């Protein structure tokens with residue numbers, strides 16, 4: 378539950394087990410003559426799946442930067458008149474899920490800082506791993522005083538303050554001085570009064586792409602956001618690249634040697650299915666994962682159903698490869714999220730039913746293969762199996778289109794701690810019993826990587842393997858890495 382600045386409370390309707398939470402969606406546009414705030418609104422609307430806690434847009438008319446941000450979904454935060462008042466020639470926007478700093482208005486993005494050559498507004502997707510060092514550096518530079526007063530609680534605030542406090546001739550030079558100091562995962566869009574900037578960490582953990590409008594340029598977390606605003610895909614921002622966009626077009630500089638380690642989980646769950654990474658559609662990749670899953674974990678059954686919607690492409694692939702018919706076994710309420718109406722205890726206990734309701738006439742008497750993208754704590758899958766049994770399923774075979782999630786993510790995705798990850802403490806058979814399924818199969822790491830068509834050496838798979846490509850300081854990992862096994866609930 379979150380209190381907005383106006384005193385209203387927002388409530389999570391579906392809070393039993395939210396699964397992996399995205400870090401953020403970012404969007405930037407340089408397009409004089411266009412309605413840049415509205416383009417940014419629709420870009421963020423397309424990226425809403427990457428963060429649902431807060432949203433913000435900053436625009437510049439060439440002389441001053443205006444910003445509007447608030448808690449809630451993109452559609453809840455902005456009214457038509459807000460967007461009309463955000464006039465300008467360039468804009469950046471952000472939708473947030475918090476991985477560092479609490480979920481409060483003050484931590485919503487874009488962040489804003491005065492600099493000696495104008496104003497800096499910045500939006501970030503990812504998670505820095507050296508915030509302790511950066512905070513010390515900032516203090517040494519004696520520019521931290523205002524940050525302290527305002528409670529610079531996020532890695533984004535630190536980054537913004539560091540860039541704004543540089544004694545360079547312009548923002549471009551300041552960014553080039555600070556980028557090599559940052560460690561961890563970061564895809565950034567930022568701006569001053571006249572120029573749109575974008576940068577990506579040298580591992581390219583989180584996606585970032587450039588698109589072309591008829592009269593301008595767009596930078597976005599995913600290609601789906603380019604499609605939605607009518608921009609054509611140009612290329613990805615390369616790992617270790619910094620770009621600036623203004624009336625002279627795009628300028629590119631390298632601030633580090635690339636060492637690609639793209640997030641494997643983007644392919645499984647995080648990115649939209651209509652997004653492309655490295656030239657291949659995510660939907661096609663997920664269908665291929667489902668094909669692989671069927672090869673690795675065949676079963677005799679009557680119907681393959683997805684847990685909508687993230688399990689849908691893999692269920693289609695499983696059906697294609699196995700020859701078992703595909704069908705819809707659940708109806709999903711896509712509109713469940715935050716509400717200003719406080720749910721009663723009785724409604725809360727309905728939990729997942731608020732989001733998914735089984736179709737009894739489809740399920741009754743059948744041997745069901747149910748395909749989902751991942752198991753985090755196991756609560757969702759336990760509820761799904763229970764609902765399918767109540768709807769009359771004869772057998773329930775759970776198939777998961779990712780390997781067991783055993784390790785926390787420190788690069789911008791909130792999987793919670795090792796102790797909370799069900800596969801960290803339990804063997805396969807114990808997980809199966811815990812969720813109550815007749816059988817359980819995860820796709821192998823090798824099978825998953827093969828389906829992405831990306832070389833293993835270019836991917837991060839730390840949440841499956843515990844091999845972290847960017848080192849994690851002890852104070853950051855402490856607690857999250859501890860494995861205290863809690864008693865299994867609902868084992869049968």
Ligand code: SF4
Nearest residue numbers: 640641786837839840
């Ligand atoms: S640890 Fe997992 S979720 Fe995090 S970046 Fe690596 S693959 Fe992605």
